[in-house]
Amino acid sequence: MINFDEAVIRENYQFIYAQRDRIEAIADQICADEFDLLFFTSSGGSMAMMQPFQHYINHYSPIPTDAMLSADLVLTGCNRITSHSIAFLTSKSGDTPDTLKAAQYLKERGVRLVSVIGIPDSPLEAISDYSFIYKDGRPQELVFYLLIGKILEIKGYFPDYKSFADELGSLGSALAQVRIQADEACISYAKKYCREPYNIWIGSGDLWPTAYSYSMCVLEESQWIRTKSVSSPEFFHGTLELLEDDVCVTLLLTEGVTRPLDEKVKAFAQKHTNKLTCFDCRDYALPGISDRYRPLLSPMIMAAVLQRISKNIEVITDHSLDIRRYYRKGEYS
Template sequence: MLKFDAEKFVTEGEKAYSLRADIEQIALKVQKEGISNIFFTASGGSNAVMQPFNYWMESKSSIPSYLLTAADFLAVGSKKLNKNSIVILLSKSGDTKETVALAKKMEQLGIRTISIVNKDNTPLAHHSTYAVNTFGYHPQELAFYFLIGKIMQVNNEFNDYEQFADELKSLPGDMNIVAQEVDSKAKEFAEKYQNADYQIWVGSGDLWGTTYSYSMCVLEESQWLRTKSVSSPEFFHGTFELVEKDVPVVLLESEGATRPLDERVANFATKYTDQFTKFDMKEFTLSHISTKFRPIVEPSVMWAALRRVSLHLEDIRDHPLTKRRYYRVVDY
């Protein structure tokens, strides 16, 4: 398989998993101090990575949570922010301008912050109450599973946390299996739509962040392909009018509570376009993850599937995923 090193991925997964105890201690400490609400905030794809965890809390926890872009948070603020708030930030580089500025502001206000970064000695870590360096190891969501899962456990809202966290140790290996299962489909998709003029990507629930980030951060930013992302329920309030026989529609189908919303999109798309593709969570083999936990790990698993699309697009189009015209290239 193209650029696939199963052993390396599992090794990196073990390193990411080794952070469990440290992250759980952070969760226990902030919970003991008191949590009035939680703000998830970052920029771009990092904000999208946190969407499933805000969704998880909104649907399963009594602790109020909010998802804001760092720039919006800086510009507008929030009346809900108080001395017992927790602000969770994510920046892979650790130096994203707006995210660092927000951490500095929270530092001045005496608001506790927890930052996830991929490097040592970053400005974001320096200005955060707590910082976790994941070194960019995948699955990148592990830190959030440990942090949010533990907080919810202590709040008597996730009694299965220990079992869930134990099973996560095998998630990287299962993600490798998914990557192998989907690779031929991913290659066919990349070959077929490598030069598509326009495509529509649809998702819902805890896969909405994945849908949004893949269309924006991979297809648009990394491959310069014009893409529209829309949630499954919102698809029928505007975007579906652009569906024609030759318009590619891609659905990331959840197996969680919002699956009926995805199925409605699938039923419509199969009638009105000949270019419909779906990546269905129910089709992926996860031998070590209990059925009840499968919806929670959807973002990580779908990333493993879509990563295969990304690598094939990069190869077929001879367009490196790191190539940019403007991002961190020019002043803006």
């Protein structure tokens, strides 16, 4: 397997998991005072990474949540935010301009800011009440599984949190195994479709943000491959008409509550294109993880699978994932 080091994957996972106590302590501090809203704001892929947690909170609890892109928040405003609200922000660099402006907007309203950032000593860390710096730690989602999971436990909506978080101790190894299981299919996928002129990406619920951000932040941004992403239910309100034998469709199937929406797309698409690929979380073994927790883990499982497309496609297309034409190069921001 190219660009794969099982030891590094385990280490990077462990870097975050080993700080479980620190992350849970942030959850304790958040819950020490009453709050009226858990608000998520960021930009691009960072926003997409957090969105499944709004979905989980909405499904498992009556805790009020909201989410807005940072650029929209600053101009449109969000009426629900008060000095009793909690905001979650993420930024790899810690200096994404829109996210920083949103942090400032929220701070002025007395909101407590919880930031998850890639590197230390950034402007976002400076303005935040609580920060977690993940450095090489991966996947970043793990921070939110522990943080949001613990908040849900404290509030009484996730009594199994401790057992869930204990089992997450095995997930680093499991996600390395997922990569090994996925690699052959991902090589074949990358070879077959890396020169397609148009790629429809579909997903729902906790995997809709993955479909949205993988197609945009990886295929478009780092491979210059043209995509269209659409959520499973919305596919049937327009995009379905594009299907012909040779139209490339990639469907991500979640194990979460919206799975029936993905299955409906699968049943339709397999009749109307010869170029349908399904990546289904259900296909991957997760040693050490109970079946009852699997429906919560689709974003991390699918990220591990899709990473095998990324790692292979840059070799197949001879186009490094690090090349950019414009991003962070010009004066546009």
